[in-house]
Amino acid sequence: MNRTRIKICGITREQDLRAAVDGGADALGFVFYPKSPRYLAPEQWKALAPAMPPFVNGVGLFVNASVDEVRQAVDNGPIALLQFHGDETAEQCAAIAAAVRRPFVRAFRVKPDTSASDLLESEAQYRVASAWFSGLLLDTWVDAYGGAGKVFDWSLIPKELAPRVVLSGGLSVQNVTSAVMRVRPFAVDISSGVEESKGIKDARKIAAFIDAVRAADASPDTSESHHGEHS
Numbered sequence: 001m002n003r004t005r006i007k008i009c010g011i012t013r014e015q016d017l018r019a020a021v022d023g024g025a026d027a028l029g030f031v032f033y034p035k036s037p038r039y040l041a042p043e044q045w046k047a048l049a050p051a052m053p054p055f056v057n058g059v060g061l062f063v064n065a066s067v068d069e070v071r072q073a074v075d076n077g078p079i080a081l082l083q084f085h086g087d088e089t090a091e092q093c094a095a096i097a098a099a100v101r102r103p104f105v106r107a108f109r110v111k112p113d114t115s116a117s118d119l120l121e122s123e124a125q126y127r128v129a130s131a132w133f134s135g136l137l138l139d140t141w142v143d144a145y146g147g148a149g150k151v152f153d154w155s156l157i158p159k160e161l162a163p164r165v166v167l168s169g170g171l172s173v174q175n176v177t178s179a180v181m182r183v184r185p186f187a188v189d190i191s192s193g194v195e196e197s198k199g200i201k202d203a204r205k206i207a208a209f210i211d212a213v214r215a216a217d218a219s220p221d222t223s224e225s226h227h228g229e230h231s
């Protein structure tokens, strides 16, 4: 049985970090984008970092950050993976990842006119651009860059790409079972859907979300195929 990996993003408090870890999350996202309501300033991250246990990946989330900003986050705590969520080019992502010696995921923000071939071409481009590239995180295009709780059309995702992507954007306990059964992504990512308010997670919602993903993992495969024609 496939085990869909789970990332809980926008962690700002130790109690929420512990709730996500205790629930079985595989990765925790820490937002280093100052305009986000979930922003962790360097000193906040330095104070929170010691609560990170082994075998849980810390993901540092950046929007058009400098290499020095990324290096500061990596130096202040266990950031195992970078997530570029802004307008960074493949070359910029590759250069920063190589400079701080960390793998990265590229957030691809899906617009209404995005096609399946756009996703395939982007993944191929990043694979060529950097040995540090880990995969695409597919999120919904919003002006605030992310964390908006909005879904995109999952049927867009090519079947051959699904096992290599992180599915994100507006997931919740209400829709994640359907999302996992239809797409069978490598991982899912959530922020708004497990919150009381922006940056404040709800431990019961985290537990319910993780349970829903596990239920979907145990269900028969009914994933949709998308053979790459334009959406």
Ligand SMILES: O=C(O)c1ccccc1NCC(=O)[C@H](O)[C@H](O)COP(=O)(O)O
Residues within 6 Å of the ligand: 009, 010, 029, 031, 033, 036, 037, 038, 061, 063, 085, 139, 144, 145, 146, 147, 148, 149, 150, 168, 169, 170, 171, 189, 190, 191, 192, 193
């Ligand atoms: O979380 C934020 O505040 C944020 C701000 C700017 C860029 C990205 C941001 N989050 C990135 C994530 O990985 C979120 O988990 C992803 O956008 C999904 O968020 P949601 O739709 O709220 O589940």
